[in-house]
Amino acid sequence: MFTGEASLTRSKLKVRLFLLFPLLVLILFLLNISLGSVHIPLSDLINITLGGQGDKSTWVNIVWQFRIPKALTAVLAGFGLALSGLQMQTLFRNPLAGPFVLGITSGASLGVATLVMAGSLIGGLINYSGVSSWLLVLAASGGAFFVFSLVMLVSTKIKDSMTLLVAGLMFGSATGAIVGIMQFFASAEQLQLYLIWTFGSLGGLTWEELKVFSIVIIVGLALVITLMKPRNALLLGEEYAQSMGIPIKKSRIFIIISTSLLAGSITAFCGPIAFVGIAVPHLTRLMINTSDHKILLPAVGLTGAALLLICDTIAQLPGSQYILPINAVTSLVGAPVIIWIILKRKNISKSFAG
């Protein structure tokens, strides 16, 4: 690690990381806001992004009220989900772990399902179009927090991360069953509203919501950064980490908290975005062969942002007035990526230094 050759690769990596990756994200961001259902010529687009006017007055609104908030949401969500995935894969040393193994999505879906489907049971207070976006966010975070607390309770009792993984999956199944019961009794409109939520959505955030969303994501990211050292140690095994003087239990809890904050808030604002969390860490490792989190961390985050921007651009079906659900696109892109990696590497557990 301290040989000249290694440090050379590392500096090369750094150049790639700190120049190429942000550049890529920037280009994809611009591509994303320049493509959509409505065709806006590039010159007008540049004008508008620089604060000017377009040929048509509606274009200013389309760019500033629709496309830029959506692209920013994609960057934040992609960044956050990818890092959550990386943290979970490191904690569990399992290539198939993602941000949602702790039952966070199922918790959030439980909250949303309760709001939109059991609303009429609770007393007819909530009709489906009266579900404001803030209420939806609250319900999703509430549900996610509920399941997360249960997982935390279990995690303080057990020493082994694998047991925690199983517990998270079990909580997920249980909440899924409750949602299933609610779906069974729901009316067609309620069911539809819930299904739409599960499609995921990047375009629903207004500037106001985006402010709150970015604050939560930044807090989550800050937590993730402070956990750099324990994660690097954890990669080599819990016992090794302990021998390095890393407080395993405490680190584990903080990793869980930061992941829940990221994945929970993203699910609350954008719905359950599939696959980015699992696929991106693998994709990144394929591009830059390192398991050092100092490098991996920003790389994974930026790749996540880039991937979600690409997926969203595809989902917009540029030029047509129709769009695809973001989740369908992320899964369609994500699944081949994983298969490709497995075929190429034969064995992805190598990436975990274990």
Add this chain to the structure above:
Amino acid sequence: MKSKILHQIFFFSLLIIVSGCLDQANRNATLKLSVDMNSNIKHAVGFSVQYFPGFKLVEVKEPYKDAKESAFYLLQSTPGSIPDSLIEIPVIKIPVAEIVCTSTTHIPFLDLLEVTNTLTGFPSGNYISSPVVRNMIENDKVVELGVDNALNIELLLDLNPELVMGYSLTGNMNLFNQIEYAGIPFVLNAEYLEETPLGRAEWIKFVALFFNKEKKADSIFDRIENKYMETLEAAQNTNFKPTVISGIVYGDFWYMPGGNSWAAKYFKDANADFLWKDNSSEGSIELSFESVYDKAYDVEYWIGAADFRSIKSLISIDPRYSQFEALQNNNVYTYNKRVIKQGGNDFFEQGIARPDIVLQDLVKILHPEILSGYELYFYRKLDP
């Protein structure tokens, strides 16, 4: 002897008719063979009836979406008069005195025909708006049969109605097979597959067959039809053709009624320029918000904003709605004037049987000078 031969000829021809009807390959031949005794069906294309001594033979041509075979029902008014050749067809004794319906859209037909007191059970009765039925539910005269998509079969058997009037969206017959197995007659009402508002309302004549109320149904429908055509003509005679959009955003999609949807047909009859009229979809289409905004930012009317009650609440959910001119001019309407506290919406119930009122509402909104003094019935203007 002669009369016996005549009988045989009669049954033989009947056999041809019926076997022709039952053979899906001969569906076109069916239409030729079935003597249309009920020539007063003017708009509905989904059912027909033939009268025979002692019974009526009813055909539902498309009992569910994309059904390949017709469904036949034999409505028997006097016992013992059914020829052997029709033995395969399910028999329903009429007039029906105890009925279970499974769709709120069946209820207004019962109400209009004044046979609502025959209703003994209903799934998800909470969604019913009809005051008559609400009253019956409160007095425990209508049994709650579980939820819509999973009728409680035991409760139904216990209730043992004379007829279950159901519907099937997909052709999944599991529930109806169970009902049939238990010896309870059922009939599939496919009113929702009609292509015009008047065609759908004309199914009052179908429901009437089970109660021997054909005459009443005819006169009620004639009145509805006359009012509808009168309103349509008045609207078409105006020069003003305001632009209209409908629907609302859920998630990333604006759910806009397609160009062949019910909403689009009503907008056309009300002489409005629905901006997505050229689309060919019968259901709703999922559009991106920005494409709707681009095409419709200066739209004059926004009619059908789900069940929002005020423009303020619309904007609080998505401030981008405020970019539409219709919203800035307070020209947003939706069909939630008659929503009951239990959650049901009469627009989706009575509105099916009363297209004349729906059209008058729309004409009143779009061409207020025509129906002076008329007060909106299903629609309401959103509060600021």
